[in-house]
Amino acid sequence: MGIGASITVCQSLSSIKIKHCSNKVRPELRRSFGVPLDSSTEEEQGHHVPLVVRHTVGYLEEFGLNHKGLFRISGSATKIKALKKKYDEGSEVDLVKEGDVDSVASLLKLFLNELPIAVFPDALCTEIVTTFEDNTNHMAECMGCLQRLLSSLPKAHYSLFHFLVRFLVKVASYSDENHMTLENLAIVFGPALFRIPCSPSACEKQTICNAILLHFLQRHKEIFADGSSGKCSLIEGNDGPQNICPTLLHQGLTEEAEETNHS
Template sequence: MGTGASISICQTLSSIEVKHCTNKVGPEPQRIFGIPLDNFTQDASHHHVPLVVNHMVEYLEEFGLNHKGLFRISGSATKIKELRRKYDQGEEVNLVNEGDVDSVASLLKLFLNELPVAIFPDNLCTDVLTSFEGELSHMAECMRCLRWLLSSLPKAHSSLFHYLIRFLVKVASYSDVNHMTLENLAIVFGPTLFRIPCSPSACEKQTLCNAVLLQFLQHHKELFVECPDSHFALTKEDDPQHLHTILPPQALTQQQAEELDHL
């Protein structure tokens, strides 16, 4: 969906929805990209996640769910740079008029990639690699490890992770159109949420982390049922049965990565 289409659709929305598109975002005029999550003012009305993330996700939920190859197609470098500048300077950001689906999706990934500490900090990445190796095929032990990992996340990281999982599950519910299944999303976001240092075994380690993220996506209901700030608000249509099919970690193969490149 291009910018023109976004403007046309936004003009038919209610005044409340238009306000969501044009709100000034940012707790105060200061740099937003590249700062620790703990530095953001937490707002309960936005699920304890940075307002800039909520702003972009709301836009993508409104205009991007039916967009083929969402998160796989790079946006306009010019638009991304300008939107980032406005967010960092605390200016009013109108994503409908100034952005497009691919640029906003790229900007969201950029925000996550530039966090000084990833959603899963380095020490937890190390724990993931030691705890989950050989355990993903044993469901009871895998679920125990996933719950332990969730409980180990810092509060700000946990809140943002819950919010992103809800959003990604919703994206996958439109996979018949956008081609972004849970498996594809795990491949795209695995390197963003789990940062693996360069090494001879980096590819193997990243594959394992992607498989762990896939388990979080497939078992979100069981894992987040006791989390008060997970805010799952999926409709029956958004949460179809096929999203909960258990896939082995072998499902995240090089073949799938190559298929993504042909979207």
């Protein structure tokens, strides 16, 4: 190779510009579904309720309160899957354009059902059921125990439960239009908030959990009277503690369930 050729090669090499790679490794996206409540809340932004729950509840308060059969009718599987995917990817979601009442309601239930630890964790759920079963003849003492158990929920769980209770009570206030009474809502959300392991007595225990949820809904003002402290304060009414008859509750909830299934 001659001198001229060498100079040409050197000039060609000197003209090459090296582009430094500016791509940075993206941090792994944090899923919204199927993750513990403690990691799905946004406490750094002042929020203690998961984004999916705040979005779906906000949408349903705007468009779903008058919807007949709210939470009874399953939404579009395609829409639910697409919305879930966008939340898990961290994409912006426009529920008004991309959803509908039944699909958004189903999305909320799906979020609760996919929590790896239920709103009422297994150990606490067992304590609540046992307390209720062991004190059916002493309901004043029973409710005092349930109060203490409720206040022992982890902060993220307590905040979500408080948020959902206020929403469900609001839904029930439109029951003349949406046909969703507190009893119906307790049947729908009981299995998502209290998860009973499979056993011969599972159905009976689930009915008890639904009855406990119903009582929480009926007495939400007293239960969350001290909401600012992040702990519950169950205050007895002027007429004394409300007695709960498990047999009558079981009968009432069963009748509501049958009505729901036939509607």
